[in-house]
Every structure is written in structure tokens, then in C-alpha cells.
Amino acid sequence: MIDRQRCVTSRLSIALSLRSVSKARSLLLSLAALAFAQRNCRSALAADDFLLEQERPSIKADRSQEDWSLLADPKLRNEPLDSLKYIPLFPSNPDSYISLGLNLREIFEVSDAPAFGTVPANPRDSYWLQRAQFHVDVHLNENWQLFTQFEDVRAFNKTVVGPNDANRFDLRLAFIGYTHETDAGTFRARVGRQDFAFDLERFMSLRDGPNVRQSFDAVWAGWETDAWRFYGLVSQPVGYRDDDPFDDRSSSDVLFSGARIERQLSPTIEACAYYTLYQRKAADFLTASGEEGRHILDIRSAGKHAGFDWDVEAMGQVGKVGSADILAWALGARTGYTFQNVSWSPRIGPQQTRLRNCAASLPQISILPSIAISRGLPCLRAIACLLMPIPRTGPEELVMLPRGAWCRRRPPGQ
Template sequence: MAVRVRMEQALTRTVAAAALLAALGPAGAALAEDAATRPAIRTNRWQEDWSALANPALRTAAFDPIKYIPLRPGAPQSYVSFGMTLRERFESLDAASFGIGGTRPDSHLLQRLQIHADAHLDAHWQLFVQLEDDRAFGKAAITAVDQDPLDLRLAFLAYVNATEHGTFKARVGRQDFDFDLQRFVSSRDGPNVRQSFDAIWGDWETGPWRFIGFVSQPVQYNLLHPFDDMSNGRVLFHTFRVERQVLGSNELSSYYSYYQRDNARFLDAGGTEQRHVLDIRFAGKLAGFDWDLEAMGQAGSVGSKQI
């Protein structure tokens, strides 16, 4: 039989040191404050908005002074924020191959450390940089999703402009994104190493409609040396997506994606891999029930063989 024990603890605590500009948000007594007036820690740290701390009455946690550093007097939306995330996960695997192949027990610790700086230049512009160090202590077989020494995970410039006609958003640089339940487009938070993309992203929201498009090169990870991750034109991933709210707040969406990889190798095919993906999804909730109906089709080729 196989037994898998996984103990995971996500730690988000404030740390301040002279050598590291690191901070974390609310802790202790601050947790009791109204979440509607005080920002909350999010999985994607670049989505946090600490401008509420322009109000001195809300600066109650120990390291709030470096969660909100104003850039210009009288401009609460112009500030810099520093943060850190530490995730520790212990795994113990016994008979992972169900007794076949003589697999030995494997107990190990997976550690993810992230440090970021988030600069909001005004109500429209944001510059975000995040470093990440991922380690797999004691793991028998280490892969690219288990370990990645200190490297640049995110570094992008974002622009947002909200008008009476709609909201336009754009991001340029190394970033992450995900769709829906993350079955196809995912930030890959489950494994130790998250997935990043060097990309240009844009979307337009107006009324019940939202239009999203991006062109990207997925980051390829190297687990031996610091700052050796890179993207290149040998792997491409592009998407155009349309969303609409229907029957209240329920969502109907569809997207087309193009994936290309040079020198792909499979057991029965090799060469340039090209995939065309069409996805349709209807999701919502009603009377205590929620649903997610999704259909996807793929076509394309690997070398001379059709997908």
C-alpha cells in the first residue's frame, strides 16, 4: 500500500532586518480589525493594496511603517511596500510506487521564500519586483518544480485606468496569471516552484463584459545556480479570452490559446509542437450550490504527426 503524509504550513510574518527590506502585514491584534478597512495578505502579493495605511489610525501592526512608505505628501496612492512570504511543507512518502520497483521511503522538507518590493507611483502605475528561493531539503529526486535557487520570479510594470466607459489594465514584464480553477492556465501554487511568464498582458472591462489578451514566453527553470532562469522564443504561449456575466453574477467565458515548443520529444513523435486550444466555460452559484461546466478541445501537430 502507499501512504502519503503531507504537512503544510504557510507562514506570512513580518520580518525586518537591515540587510533585507522585508515586511509582512497584519498580525496579532491587527487581525481583529475590520477587514473592510485594513488590507489583507493575498496569495499573489502584487494584488495587495496598502494605501489604506495612509490613515495613521490603521497603522497598528508592528511593521506597518514599512508596509506603507509614502512617496509624495498628500498622495495616499503613491507609496512603496515591502513584504516577505515563507512557506514550509514537510512530506513523507512510503511505498510511493505501491511496492513496485523497490522505492525507498522519502521524507523531505520543501521551503519557499519570497521577498518583494511593490511601488505604486500613483493611481495608475505600479512597479512590482519579487525574488524567490525554493529549496528541497532531503528529497531523493529533485526536479524543476521542487527547487530553484535564488532567482527573479516577478518584475513587471502595470498600468490601470478606470473611466466611465470601463477599466483598462496592462502589464509588461515577468508576471504570473491563472484562469478559473487553474486546470489549464495556472500560477502553479501547489508545487514548490511557481510558474512565471515573460509577457505582455492587457484587458478591458466594461459592464458585464471583459476582454483579455496576452502574448508570453513561459519561464524555463534551472535548479542549479542562482539567477539562471530564462525564457526564449523556443516556447510560446498566447491567449485571447472573452468573459460575460449572465443570469446575474454567473459567468460565461471562452478563450483561444496557442502553444508552441521547438524540439519536442514524445515516444512516438518529435519536432516542433504546435497546439491550438479552444475552451468554453459556464460557472456560477445559486441557492447554496455552485457549478463549473467546462469543455476544451485541442488540435495541432508534433513534427509530421497530427494531434
């Protein structure tokens, strides 16, 4: 009887031991499975973070070009105020939404002896420049866009306030855009007040340097394929006033129109060219005045190959101001080489801009960041910068125009 009890006890102990081993093995297997799941979870989260970082839209200089439709996926709304960047209009259509945005720029400037001290009436000055902009971007399906931007631009404590310094509450941009994609290509069109900027903005820019940008009341259309792009535009530059809210107007006295073609030669090399016609009924320069007609031809090549990068551009202008002929040209180049197999991948290249004889009385100056040479009489270096001519009033003085262009005023009758 005792032996049987010992045998039963032994069998029970063996069974308990086997059960203990089974429980321990199950626990280890469970811990291993949990660790593997956590590893996979971390990998998935890392992949999601990488996806969010790669696909999240970015803020652009031209806010109308931003596309926030990716925020239709709730996973991508991980930043503050994302609820304002994507406001769905229809739950069943993620391509229809409203996006809100705000720009605020604050600049404090101090000038001592401006215009090289040649203007006694313009002493040392210190002032605060403020630019506040608010926009509403409405997208309807994948085809239509209604973009509106308001701005309030002020110059505090500035002795001489010009049209480039201040523009109290006004309509800056307002246009309707249409996009239609087909197997052959994409058609795009815009009608209304809008911005234009080409390439590195050497000759056609947003005019972001001054406090007030330059916009155009325009009709713009283009056709795009994988390798080609064609654009055409007709516009009237907006004239800015700072007398009352909503007082900015464009005029048929100034017209700017043109056509542009782009070619993607390879994944890293592109070429483009454009022709524009600039017309103004009452132009006024140092050596000429009257009706202005200016033909502008520009060609450009840019790309990267074997560590080298380049952006080379050439521009020529012909036309008339009154009875005077216009003959001007400009060259621009920004080149460099990147050491790809060296830590931090350093890049070297000349970074200098040089302007020469852009008009008869212009001094020779050098500014950063690219090599450029221009020559002619008179030369329209940036369309957006020469839309407001220097009047022939007051004593002769040297004044600086936006983006580094210089001109000399002269007394009336000289």
C-alpha cells in the first residue's frame, strides 16, 4: 500500500514537473512572441513616421501651389492646426476641401547715409517692416481651385514710405484655377490676380525682397507632358497704393505677355526658353521717355551630372522707348561641384553676381549669390522691379530700386 502511494506520489510529482516545464515554456514563448510583436510594431511605427515625414506637404513661397489633400488621411494629421490645413467639404470626396494659411514677416532695418549719402533730405533712418497675409484655398474635386489672399503691409517709423513699403489691408491674390489630366498630358489654366516667377527669379520674380510683392491681373494657360511644358500668359501688372483699403488696381497702360517652353532632357537635366513683350504707354528713363515696347528672349539650362551642377541663363532685349532704341543683354550662371564621397558632401562653386552698365548712369556693383553680367541701355533686369518708374522730379539723386538695380534721377527739363 505504501509502495503504491509512493508510486502515485512519484507519478504526481512527475506530472506536476512536466506541467511546470510546459508553463515555463509557454511563458518564454509568450515573451518571445511579445518581443517580436513589439519589434514589428516599432518597425511599423518607424515606417509610418518615415512615411509621414516623406509625404507631408511643405510650405512654399507661392502658397497657392501647396497641396494639402494628403491630410485627408487622418494618420497624417499629426501637427498642430492641421485641422485648419484640411477642412473637408464632402465626406465622400477627399479632393474637395478648404485650406487656411497665414504668413507673418517682421523686419527691422537701419540705414546710414542711404544712396551713398548723396541725398541730404534722406538722413539716417531706422524702421520696422511688417507683412501679414491670410489666404483661403478652396479645392473642388481634382479640377478646380479658388484661391484668395489678403494682406496688410506696414512700415513703422519710416521717414520716406514708398509703394514697395506699405499696402494697408487689400486684396493681394484672387484667381480661379482649372486642371484637367488626360493620358496625353495635363492642361492647366488660371484667371485672376496671381503671381509669376521663373526659374531662379533672375529676371522674373515674386519680388519678395521689398515689403510689398508684385502681382498681376492675368490669364494664364499651359500644357504639360512628361518631357514637355508649354505656357502662355497675358497680364496687367497691379499698381499698389496705400491711401485706402482695397485701392490696388491694374491698368491697360502697362501690359506684360509672353510664352514659355520647357524640356526635360533627362531626369537631372532640363532646358527652357521664354519670350515676353513688355508694353508701357508712359515710360520715363534718364535718357528716354515716351511709349515703351520691349521684346525679351531668355534661354536657360540647368542640371546635375557626375558631381557637377549648373544653372546657366542668357537674356536679350530689344525695343524702343519713345524714339530711343533698346538693346540690352544679361548672362547669369551658378555652377558648382559636390564631393559625394566625402563626409557632409561639401559643395564648392563661385557665388558672385556682377551687374555692369545696366543703364548709362548705373554704378558697377557686386552682390551674392551667383555669377551674372548684364549690359545695355536701358536693361530690364526684373520685370516686377521696373513697373514703377522713377519720376523726373526733385534734385538729381542716386536711388536704389528693388533687388539691387540702380537709377539716377534728374531735375525736370534736363
